[in-house]
Amino acid sequence: MAKFSVVVVFLLLSPFIDGLRFLVVGGTGRVGGSAGAYLCRLSRAEGYDPSDVTLILGGRSSSSYEASKARISSKLIALGLAVPSIEFLMVDLDTPIVPLTATIESCSPTILIHTAGPFQQRTDPNLLKSAIALNIPYVDVCDEPSLCSKSKALSSTVPAIVGAGIWPGTSAIMATEAVHHLRKFENSGDISFPCDDETIDLSFYTAGTGNAGATIVSATFLLLCQKALTFSNGKKAEIEPWIGSRSVDFGGDVQTKTVRLLDNPDVFTLQSSLSSPNISSRFATSPELWNLLFGAMKTSIPKFILEDKNLMQRLAVFSLPVIRFVDSFVGATNAMRVDVSSKSGNSVTFRVIHDDLEECVGLATASFAYEVLKGMDAGIYYPSDLGEEERKGILERVKKEAVLWDFETSYDK
Incomplete structure (x- = not known):
């Protein structure tokens, strides 16, 4: 029932949503940039018009953003694909939760993908908390067990997958x-x-x-x-x-x-x-x-x-x-x-x-994001928690x- 409700709400709101807006925090880095490129590359196969896709790269450096934007654009052009609208969002993960949440809200993302490592020694899943507060679906590539555990302990009204990637x-x-x-x-x-x-x-x-x-x-x-x-x-x-x-x-x-x-x-x-x-x-x-x-x-x-x-x-x-x-x-x-x-x-x-x-981690991360957008039940998931349909969908893309x-x-x- 929860899955049906999420899909119905999305369909009702879709005429008012300004296309598909991917926010990739850490998108100014190599892994995030690769994920961003694959979010664009997979869009048509996943049933979206590429012209309606906006890619928002979150990071702390405008110069790194320009370099990442250039890499993504060149990859898409080399494949004969259109380059979508690419924007920059200044994001500092050390910002307190209230202003961080306001920053995320300001760009109205359809989904938030967190690739800003290293995750080692981080103790608070603050970006996930912001996504939950804003009812934004979420995926991260966290490779720190204790942080994954803290994320899993949260309750959520939207689907979120932690510890995703390759x-x-x-x-x-x-x-x-x-x-x-x-x-x-x-x-x-x-x-x-x-x-x-x-x-x-x-x-x-x-x-x-x-x-x-x-x-x-x-x-x-x-x-x-x-x-x-x-x-x-x-x-x-x-x-x-x-x-x-x-x-x-x-x-x-x-x-x-x-x-x-x-x-x-x-x-x-x-x-x-x-x-x-x-x-x-x-x-x-x-x-x-x-x-x-x-x-x-x-x-x-x-x-x-x-x-x-x-x-x-x-x-x-x-x-x-x-x-x-x-x-x-x-x-x-x-x-x-x-x-x-x-x-x-x-x-x-x-x-x-x-x-x-670099390429396969980007592909895998984008694959998890598109699976979330298909209408998963609300909750925090480890990859091994996913159902057979979701697992096979991700594996087929990565394969x-x-x-x-x-x-x-x-x-x-």
Whole structure:
């Protein structure tokens, strides 16, 4: 009934809405800019007239806005697509909630997409609170488990998805699909309870920075001083990051990489939604020198320095010329692998590869946003909370630009 009401209200108000207005907070950065480009690229396929789309890029720097606007415009022109109206909104997430809400209200967005990381060490989902107060649907790419949890605890009269994007986000949907597939087989179609000793292993690989910019680098630095959340036999275990190495075959041209434990909100959100007793997440990058450097930073740099968010951001920006130079050799490939298994020996493996992290995270984020606009029930969702229809809609969009999409089952009984 709630879903029907939301759709009816939207249809009644649609003649008075000035087109489709996407507000991307963090849209002046690489990830937000990519999301903005895909919001425009997908509009016609999603049933909207591109001429009615307005893209609002929220950020703190007008110069960064101009650069992002130019990148988005050039991408659309190269594809033979029309460039929509692109506007700038000055947004500072450290602004108190009342003026922040007024700022958001001033541009009358149809939906708010939050990509302004790093999310590490943020403790208040203030932008989500503003969206709820204004009855604006919401999506974010939050990769901080505690912040995801605080967001989930809020009540909402509009649909909102937290921890969306490629990983976390699409990766959690991949895991949910794999888990449900295994449970249907082992539990005679019942997906409501775990298989015996059910285990979810999440593995990720990104070549260099994946073209995603300084924020991704600084977020990785911050994660090196943050214990990795895992679950073992149903019990939470926080383990030192960058240990527990495993060799994982991602398939395609990526092949086998050595991945190590790193905190990932997918672990928390999947356990919350699925109650799987064993979950962990690991990551690798290239060249191998970066992996060794991360390990050296974790062991040799005092934690209080690694925890300094501003310092890590400055270090990331300072290092960017060298990082970009290395990126030019290693590429920007993003690979994800989900393995779900049980005590019986049955297993499901889901592997996905995209050529470019910046592109695929933008595509995934836009995919979540369009799914929200289709008329979801009001509430705060983790990606793994979504229903089968919503999951499949997101996966179908993300699949279109994948270079590998492999779903395998191994059933012994």
